Amino acid sequence: MTFSLLHATDFADRLLYNIIPPLKAGMIVLADRYAYTAFARDATRGVERQWVRELYSFAVKPDMTLYFRVPIDVSLDRLMARRVKLKFYEAGMDLGWSSNPAESFRLFQGKVLDEYDRIVDEFGLNVVDAVGSITEQQRVVRTLVAKHIEAIDAAREIPHEQPA
Amino acid sequence: MSNLPEPLYDADGTPGGASGIIQAGRYYGRGIPYLPIDGYPGKLIAVEGTDGVGRSTQIQLLREWLEVKGYGVVETGWTRSPLMQPTIELAKSSNTLNKLTFVLLYATDFADRLEKEIIPALKAGFVVLTDRYIFTALARAGVRGVDRAWLRTLYGFAIAPHLVFYLKIDVETLIGRVLESRGMDFWESGMDLKHGDDIYDSFRAYQNKLLREYGSMADEFHFRVVDARRSVVQIQDELRRQVAAFLEPAATS
Numbered sequence: 001m002t003f004s005l006l007h008a009t010d011f012a013d014r015l016l017y018n019i020i021p022p023l024k025a026g027m028i029v030l031a032d033r034y035a036y037t038a039f040a041r042d043a044t045r046g047v048e049r050q051w052v053r054e055l056y057s058f059a060v061k062p063d064m065t066l067y068f069r070v071p072i073d074v075s076l077d078r079l080m081a082r083r084v085k086l087k088f089y090e091a092g093m094d095l096g097w098s099s100n101p102a103e104s105f106r107l108f109q110g111k112v113l114d115e116y117d118r119i120v121d122e123f124g125l126n127v128v129d130a131v132g133s134i135t136e137q138q139r140v141v142r143t144l145v146a147k148h149i150e151a152i153d154a155a156r157e158i159p160h161e162q163p164a
Numbered sequence: 165m166s167n168l169p170e171p172l173y174d175a176d177g178t179p180g181g182a183s184g185i186i187q188a189g190r191y192y193g194r195g196i197p198y199l200p201i202d203g204y205p206g207k208l209i210a211v212e213g214t215d216g217v218g219r220s221t222q223i224q225l226l227r228e229w230l231e232v233k234g235y236g237v238v239e240t241g242w243t244r245s246p247l248m249q250p251t252i253e254l255a256k257s258s259n260t261l262n263k264l265t266f267v268l269l270y271a272t273d274f275a276d277r278l279e280k281e282i283i284p285a286l287k288a289g290f291v292v293l294t295d296r297y298i299f300t301a302l303a304r305a306g307v308r309g310v311d312r313a314w315l316r317t318l319y320g321f322a323i324a325p326h327l328v329f330y331l332k333i334d335v336e337t338l339i340g341r342v343l344e345s346r347g348m349d350f351w352e353s354g355m356d357l358k359h360g361d362d363i364y365d366s367f368r369a370y371q372n373k374l375l376r377e378y379g380s381m382a383d384e385f386h387f388r389v390v391d392a393r394r395s396v397v398q399i400q401d402e403l404r405r406q407v408a409a410f411l412e413p414a415a416t417s
Contacts, residue, residue: 001196001279001321002247005272012264046198054317058264 003094004042008055011035015059023060035059036067036123040115044108045095064148066141067120068130072109076102186324186386189286193320199283201323206286208323209407210297213331214374215352216342217392218399222331223293225400226407230291235411238285240277241295248273256351263308270301271318278322286323291411298322299330299385303377307370308357327410328385329403330378331392335371342367 022029035056042052079086086101088094092108093101120127128140186192189208190201211219211226220241227237243252252269255261261269285292298319305315333341342348350356353363354370382389390402 001275002272005268005275009265009268009272012262012268016262016264046196048194048197048321051194051317051320054314057314 001047003045003089004038004047004052004055007038007042011038011056012058019060031062034062034065036065036116036119036125039119040112043115044092044111063152064145065123065125066128066144067116067125068128068137069113069116070130072106072113074131075109076105188324188326190324191320192322192324193317196279196321199279201283201286204283204286205289206292207327207411208282208286208292208294208325210294210299210325210328211331211403212297212299212328212378212387213392214303214333214338214371214378215349216338216345217331217333218341218396219295219331221396222399222403223295225396226403227293229400229404230293230407236288236290238281238290238292239295240281240292242297242300243270243273245273245276245280247276261356263305263310266308267301267305267310267315267318270304274298274301274319275321282323294325297325297328299328299378299381299387302381303374306377307354307373324385327407328387329406330382330387330389331399332378332389333375333392335368335375337393338371339364339368 019029019031038056039049039052043049079090080102086105091101091105093104095104095108097107098104119125126144128137128144130137189204195201209226211223213219223239227239230237243249248269252273255265255269282292282294301319302312302315306312342352348363348367350363352371353367354373355363355366357366357370359366359369378387381387388406390399392399
């Protein structure tokens with residue numbers, strides 16, 4: 001519970017200082033993780049699913065959310081390639097499911113991914129296959145974002161600038 | 165999941181659910197799924213009231229009396245968690261808190277004490293005396309305009325106390341008492357609400373609003389209202405009478 005509430009506090013602080021002001025100014029805000037991370041992570045830790053969603057009801061609903069989906073083995077390989085040790089909480093070591101960090105990571109993140117799948121349906125997240133190369137993923141992302149922004153501009157009747 | 169109690173809140177966040185019943189010793193709302201508390205032998209007694217009304221004095225006297233009678237007593241109080249107290253003090257002093265982060269920091273502190281102090285003590289059969297409870301948080305946030313339904317949902321993980329004593333006082337008496345003891349403090353005067361530069365006027369306006377908030381919760385949360393304008397001894401007598409009637413109904417009837 002304290003883990004969940006501390007993150008919510010941090011989120012509220014960033015929301016009010018870093019997210020809402022640029023939105024008011026008409027800017028595009030890119031958020032690396034959002035409330036959905038909390039929904040997945042906290043539910044995996046045994047916090048009531050609906051309670052977490054209600055807790056975050058003060059959050060601004062994103063216009064668009066991209067979910068980079070990747071199998072556990074791929075994420076584990078990527079993390080291990082970059083650093084020697086898995087982080088304590090990232091591996092869910094606080095839950096005491098396994099004393100082996102890699103095993104604990106697999107168990108914990110497996111459940112986190114299950115929660116994300118639930119969230120994808122519930123909130124209509126755009127899933128990006130994150131197994132492919134960075135270039136491939138970026139192409140997918142640009143296509144999705146461009147489509148979204150064009151739709152917004154069309155709705156506002158702002159003429160779209162044609163590339164030279 | 166199936167053995168969990170039904171949420172006691174309606175969809176709009178009002179407590180009691182469709183049944184309209186708050187059950188003492190159970191979670192108000194959605195609760196903490198990984199900490200089932202049903203059937204714990206301890207008792208939770210909350211002493212509520214605004215700043216400077218005399219809560220801590222009354223709790224200290226209650227504690228001694230209960231211990232002499234042979235009860236194990238655990239005390240807890242608002243913002244006293246080892247996890248959050250330094251953070252809350254730091255945040256208060258740095259002027260970066262807004263009403264939302266204020267509420268969430270308090271809720272974190274409360275969650276820590278609930279999990280680490282209150283629930284284990286209830287499990288072990290202690291009488292838990294709590295100096296302030298979620299009602300203080302609800303009142304303070306309510307005065308600052310935070311959505312009431314959201315606040316009640318947020319605190320759905322709190323346990324409904326077996327007894328809630330509300331030490332009720334009027335602003336005039338309160339002002340006298342606070343000035344005689346430690347004086348008026350920035351937060352207790354609601355200076356963050358910018359009612360003006362005058363701490364006396366601000367204290368008066370803020371505490372008036374707080375008292376109205378507490379008053380509006382009395383029925384909703386089954387407060388036992390105690391007239392706190394009386395002497396320490398008179399108040400303590402009433403508290404003891406009510407606590408005894410609750411803990412030992414046979415002996416006092």
